[in-house]
Amino acid sequence: MQQPMNDVNGIGKNRKCLVTGGAGGLGTAICTTFCLAGYRVFMHDLPTSAGAEVAAQINAAAGEDRVTFLPGDLADLNGLRNTAAKLLAEEGGMDVLVNNGGIDTLGELEGVSLQEFLDTQTVNSGAAFVLSQALSPAMKQRGGGQIVNIMSIILSGGWNGRVPYAMSKGSLLGLTRALARELGPFNIRVNAVSPGAIPTNIERKFWTDSREELDRFILDKQSLKFRATAQDVADAVFFLVSDQSRFITGHELHVNGGWYMG
Structure with a gap:
């Protein structure tokens, strides 16, 4: 486990x-990784999610209550701003922000409604902007921090029916680079992780018929002939907030087994 940047009191x-x-x-993998490294983790997800149960499970594994579930909806930008303000008031700010939440919109261009398009941009990139804007001033006051935006291999192209989703991830890439430039003088590093095909519930949502067929399709695309895990992505995120990456900012780190090499 890498040691986080600016760590003066032991790991995390x-x-x-x-x-x-x-x-x-x-x-869950990201929250678990940071929790086991000693961080206090604030897990934001929908009120209807299993967030409370997942947080309790991570805390039980850590033997200490370090994960707090924050119910909320990324589609409600005003509510999200209020959540950030409350965190600032109660906690004095965050050292790390991981913009991981998102929705996956699927459909040919002509069939995508305006509301679906707007919801995708709001949740996948608008929320990242709001949180970065709200939390970065306290990071400046604390002498630095890290922001990591979770993107997707979908941005590389090659898929039909993914225009709103790919566009939202492209916005995250622009946000990553622009924030890295603006916040760098304050010792705030901003990077992105772009996962490939990771076995999650979203993957299973779109491939319900044959797991073997899906695995064959993915392994044929990848240079590395094994399936990734969510932990592979969590490790990449943790690396980007650690001292081992202290001279890296504005970077999109591809974690896709050599499927796309951009």
């Missing part, structure tokens, strides 16, 4: 991390 001690979409497959 007294450091705080906010993870959106924290109760999902990738989010």
Whole structure:
């Protein structure tokens, strides 16, 4: 386990991390990784999610209550801003922000409604903007911090029916680079992780017929001939907030087994 950047009290001690979409497959792995490294983790996810149960399970594994579930909806940007303000008031700010939450919109261009398009942009990229804007001033005051945006291999192209989703992830890439430039002088590093095909509930949602067929399709595309896990993505995120990546900012880290090499 890598040691986080700016760590003066031992690995993760007294450091705080906010993870959106924290109760999902990738989010759970990210929250667990930071929790076991000693961070206090604030897991944001829908009120209807299994967030409370997932947080309790992670805390039980850690032997200490370090994960707090924050119910909320990324589609409600005003509500999200209020949540961030409350965190600032109660916790004095976050050291790490992981913008992981999102929705996966599927459909040919002509069939996508305006509301579906707007919802996808709001949840997948608008929420990341709101949280980055709200939390970065306190990071400046604390002497630095890290923001990691979770993107997708979908942005590389090659798939039909993914225009709103790919567009939202492209916005995250622009956000990553622009924030890295603007916040760098304040010792705030901003990077992105772009996962490939990771076995999660979202993957299973779109491939319900044959897991073997799906595995064959993915392994044929990848250079590395094994399936990834959510932990592979969580490890990449943790690397990008650790001192081992202290000279990396504005970067999109591909974690896809050599499927796409951009």
